[in-house]
Amino acid sequence: xxxxxxxxxxxxxxxxxxxxxxxxxxxxxxxxxxxxxxxxxxxxxxxxxxxxxxxxxxxxxxxxxxxxxxxxxxxxxxxxxxxxxxxxxxxxxxxxxxxxxxxxxx
Amino acid sequence: xxxxxxxxxxxxxxxxxxxxxxxxxxxxxxxxxxxxxxxxxxxxxxxxxxxxxxxxxxxxxxxxxxxxxxxxxxxxxxxxxxxxxxxxxxxxxxxxxxxxxxxxxxxxxxxxxxxxxxxxxxxxxxxxxxxxxxxxxxxxxxxxxxxxxxxxxxxxxxxxxxxxxxxxxxxxxxxxxxxxxxxxxxxxxxxxxxxxxxxxxxxxxxxxxxxxxxxxxxxxxxxxxxxxxxxxxxxxxxxxxxxxxxxxxxxxxxxxxxxxxxx
Numbered sequence: 001x002x003x004x005x006x007x008x009x010x011x012x013x014x015x016x017x018x019x020x021x022x023x024x025x026x027x028x029x030x031x032x033x034x035x036x037x038x039x040x041x042x043x044x045x046x047x048x049x050x051x052x053x054x055x056x057x058x059x060x061x062x063x064x065x066x067x068x069x070x071x072x073x074x075x076x077x078x079x080x081x082x083x084x085x086x087x088x089x090x091x092x093x094x095x096x097x098x099x100x101x102x103x104x105x106x
Numbered sequence: 107x108x109x110x111x112x113x114x115x116x117x118x119x120x121x122x123x124x125x126x127x128x129x130x131x132x133x134x135x136x137x138x139x140x141x142x143x144x145x146x147x148x149x150x151x152x153x154x155x156x157x158x159x160x161x162x163x164x165x166x167x168x169x170x171x172x173x174x175x176x177x178x179x180x181x182x183x184x185x186x187x188x189x190x191x192x193x194x195x196x197x198x199x200x201x202x203x204x205x206x207x208x209x210x211x212x213x214x215x216x217x218x219x220x221x222x223x224x225x226x227x228x229x230x231x232x233x234x235x236x237x238x239x240x241x242x243x244x245x246x247x248x249x250x251x252x253x254x255x256x257x258x259x260x261x262x263x264x265x266x267x268x269x270x271x272x273x274x275x276x277x278x279x280x281x282x283x284x285x286x287x288x289x290x291x292x293x294x295x296x297x298x299x300x301x302x303x304x305x306x307x308x309x310x311x312x313x314x315x316x317x318x319x320x321x322x323x324x325x326x327x328x329x330x331x332x333x334x335x336x337x338x339x340x341x342x343x344x345x346x347x348x349x350x351x352x353x354x355x356x357x358x359x360x361x362x363x364x365x366x367x368x369x
Contacts, residue, residue: 049275050274
């Protein structure tokens with residue numbers, strides 16, 4: 001089973017790093033959803049502006065928290081661990097298969 | 107294989123390093139895990155096994171460094187044997203066979219007799235071949251420059267964010283550029299990985315696609331491939347790979363190794 005190593009440092013820092021990393025991921029998902037809607041022409045100018053400002057403000061707050069609590073590295077580390085876990089679960093095998101298939105079909 | 111007559115602490119075990127394609131008696135001296143014990147061959151028909159005498163117990167430790175040292179010594183012996191004989195089937199770390207007496211090789215000969223056909227097949231499969239490790243890296247910065255100068259859609263998007271606009275629009279357009287660059291980078295990586303892997307396959311009798319690792323912000327690891335190459339093809343293989351090491355692609359070749367990944 002995949003697990004996230006929090007390391008042996010300050011538990012509070014690591015825990016806050018984990019929480020902020022999760023909020024950052026949610027913000028990234030919201031960004032992607034916003035882009036999809038813009039590309040499909042589902043948002044008017046006013047909605048784009050409002051959504052863009054909301055996401056920009058969220059990003060600023062996240063950056064401020066990271067700065068204030070000195071957790072930039074902790075957040076980065078959690079995200080790296082999460083990326084690796086996700087790759088372990090569903091990414092790599094698919095990517096490797098695609099390379100094999102691509103070579104077979106070329 | 108259990109022993110009933112060997113007492114605790116007596117060297118009634120044989121630690122096995124690898125199989126060789128020769129029924130020769132040979133002593134490599136004290137190059138193995140046990141500093142006081144010779145590493146030598148036990149022949150059986152036209153093959154042999156490289157061993158040292160040990161207590162009939164696995165090499166264990168709670169200290170990870172000690173285990174790493176054991177494994178490195180194990181691999182070092184396999185490499186020495188590989189350089190001497192040119193054809194080996196490496197065995198796993200901690201492959202130990204118990205003998206009924208210190209000076210007996212009965213159990214090991216029985217094991218060799220049982221495994222002989224399989225071992226001969228494996229030896230034939232790796233005969234005249236060497237393992238190489240190929241790692242292919244892509245320069246992220248170079249690729250992004252390429253994308254930003256050649257991809258029409260991204261150029262247009264970038265122009266959009268460079269013109270003055272309200273903060274909400276500017277933020278989302280910037281996100282759109284970043285997403286488009288990411289997607290393009292992914293496609294570029296995937297295409298290059300396929301091209302290089304095709305070349306590796308062309309020169310190899312066997313390959314293993316291993317998981318790639320995160321390197322740093324500047325580099326993307328495209329491929330991590332151990333491959334088995336006929337000795338006669340190694341020069342051409344290296345030359346072809348070196349030709350690819352231009353601009354954005356960096357290829358690291360390690361080896362020759364004994365065929366650890368293919369037996």
